[in-house]
Amino acid sequence: xxxxxxxxxxxxxxxxxxxxxxxxxxxxxxxxxxxxxxxxxxxxxxxxxxxxxxxxxxxxxxxxxxxxxxxxxxxxxxxxxxxxxxxxxxxxxxxxxxxxxxxxxxxxxxxxxxxxxxxxxxxxxxxxxxxxxxxxxxxxxxxxxxxxxxxxxxxxxxxxxxxxxxxxxxxxxxxxxxxxxxxxxxxxxxxxxxxxxxxxxxxxxxxxxxxxxxxxxxxxxxxxxxxxxxxxxxxxxxxxxxxxxxxxxxxxxxxxxxxxxxxxxxxxxxxxxxxxxxxxxxxxxxxxxxxxxxxxxxxxxxxxxxxxxxxxxxxxxxxxxxxxxxxxxxxxxxxxxxxxxxxxxxxxxxxxxxx
Numbered sequence: 001x002x003x004x005x006x007x008x009x010x011x012x013x014x015x016x017x018x019x020x021x022x023x024x025x026x027x028x029x030x031x032x033x034x035x036x037x038x039x040x041x042x043x044x045x046x047x048x049x050x051x052x053x054x055x056x057x058x059x060x061x062x063x064x065x066x067x068x069x070x071x072x073x074x075x076x077x078x079x080x081x082x083x084x085x086x087x088x089x090x091x092x093x094x095x096x097x098x099x100x101x102x103x104x105x106x107x108x109x110x111x112x113x114x115x116x117x118x119x120x121x122x123x124x125x126x127x128x129x130x131x132x133x134x135x136x137x138x139x140x141x142x143x144x145x146x147x148x149x150x151x152x153x154x155x156x157x158x159x160x161x162x163x164x165x166x167x168x169x170x171x172x173x174x175x176x177x178x179x180x181x182x183x184x185x186x187x188x189x190x191x192x193x194x195x196x197x198x199x200x201x202x203x204x205x206x207x208x209x210x211x212x213x214x215x216x217x218x219x220x221x222x223x224x225x226x227x228x229x230x231x232x233x234x235x236x237x238x239x240x241x242x243x244x245x246x247x248x249x250x251x252x253x254x255x256x257x258x259x260x261x262x263x264x265x266x267x268x269x270x271x272x273x274x275x276x277x278x279x280x281x282x283x284x285x286x287x288x289x290x291x292x293x294x295x296x297x298x299x300x301x302x303x304x305x306x307x308x309x310x311x312x313x314x315x316x317x318x319x320x321x322x323x324x325x326x327x328x329x330x331x332x333x334x335x336x337x338x339x340x341x342x343x344x345x346x347x348x349x350x351x352x353x354x355x
Contacts, residue, residue, distance in 0.1 A: 001046070003043075003046075004042075006043075006060075007039060007040065007041055007042070009038075010037060010065070011035065011036070011038075012035060012037070012065055012092075014036075026085075028075075028085070032089065040060065041061055042058075043059045044058045052104060052106075053104040053105070055102050057098070057099070058099050060098070062094070062096075063092040063094055063095075064092060065092055070086055070087065071086045073086035073140075083138075084140055085137055085138070085140075087139050087141060090142060091142050092123070093122070093142070094123055096120045096122075097119045098117070099118070100116055101115030108159075108160065109160040110156070111158075112153070114152075114153055114154075115152045117150055117151070119147065119148045119149070121145065121146040121147065123142035123143075124142070124176070125142060126143055126144050127139065127140055144178045145177055147174070147175055147198075148173065148175070148201075149172065150170055151172075154167070154168040155168070162216055163214070163215050164214050165211065165212050165214055166212055167209075167210070168211075170207070170210075171206060171207060172204075174201040174203055175198040175201060175204070177199075179203070179268075199266065199267035200267075200268040201268070202268070204247055205243050208242070209240075209241075210240065211238070211239070211240045212237070212239050213237070214238075217232045217233065218233065219233035220232075233284065233286070235282070236282050238278070239278070239279045240277070240279075241277045242277075244274045245273050245275065245308070247269070247270065247272075248268060248270055248271070248272060248313065249270070250270050251313040251314045254313065254315070254316065254323075255323075255326040272308050272310075276307070277342075279302065280302050281297070281299075282296070291353060293352065294352040295351055296352055297347070298347070299345065299346070299348075300345070300346040300347075300348075301342070301345045303345075312335070315328045317331070318340035319331045319336050319340070320335045321335050
């Protein structure tokens with residue numbers, strides 16, 4: 001058995017005297033916490049169950065300090081009256097993650113890996129109301145939680161021949177109270193209720209198929225294809241990502257949606273269309289003036305797929321927001337916002353010099 005143990009120490013130093021003076025100048029009070037620190041244990045085990053298979057397990061705690069804008073944003077004259085002020089007492093965001101799996105060598109060059117993972121996120125940052133006497137402020141707080149689960153199946157080919165690569169399929173889900181830092185912004189002002197249940201997060205992509213294949217023909221071989229000599233000293237790489245769509249929250253005017261009273265629409269209850277992206281990169285080695293060069297052609301989004309990134313919440317489409325009594329009409333030129341789609345085919349050609 002192979003074991004790997006680790007411990008990470010994070011610490012943050014904060015000048016409380018300077019901050020107290022700043023808060024007084026901003027008509028804010030309260031106790032300022034000083035320095036803080038976190039210890040993160042990490043454990044990994046790998047145990048061979050035969051000469052071709054092994055089981056493994058990894059567990060770890062991870063901490064991330066909030067960005068300074070969330071800690072020190074001030075309500076000065078340059079800040080909008082409805083903006084969220086910083087919170088110097090924000091704590092680290094905590095993630096607990098563990099995974100386990102089995103890896104099996106089917107042959108000398110082929111292997112298959114089956115892995116499951118669990119991930120829990122604590123103290124995620126979102127705005128909330130803070131009462132200071134009769135004054136109510138929107139301030140960043142450690143108040144949200146998220147969790148994700150999934151498994152991944154990977155088939156890999158390494159070594160032996162001129163073709164290597166891997167293909168993987170992932171099924172996963174991610175749930176929580178809020179996906180973005182500003183998602184709960186002005187929730188109380190808009191009289192929207194705090195969610196009592198979890199909903200899919202914005203990164204909740206259920207199905208994902210990824211492939212990376214490389215063909216490399218070194219300069220020291222004389223390859224043939226069907227008996228015909230072909231050039232050497234080149235490589236061809238193909239990367240593909242095919243995945244199901246991200247969730248989004250429809251508006252109250254979306255077709256076939258009806259609300260009763262002040263009932264809230266279920267968060268992220270609908271899905272964008274799936275996406276597919278194929279990239280190809282070709283390089284050819286050659287010598288010139290006693291130097292080693294590479295000619296490179298790189299094509300992103302090879303098939304010029306129109307992958308949807310965002311839709312109008314009242315229609316569920318990226319090309320129209322025309323909705324009359326829950327009947328979707330054709331969109332205008334203004335509706336066809338290019339930001340609703342991912343980039344199209346991009347071709348790059350260049351040279352690389354190895355010194």
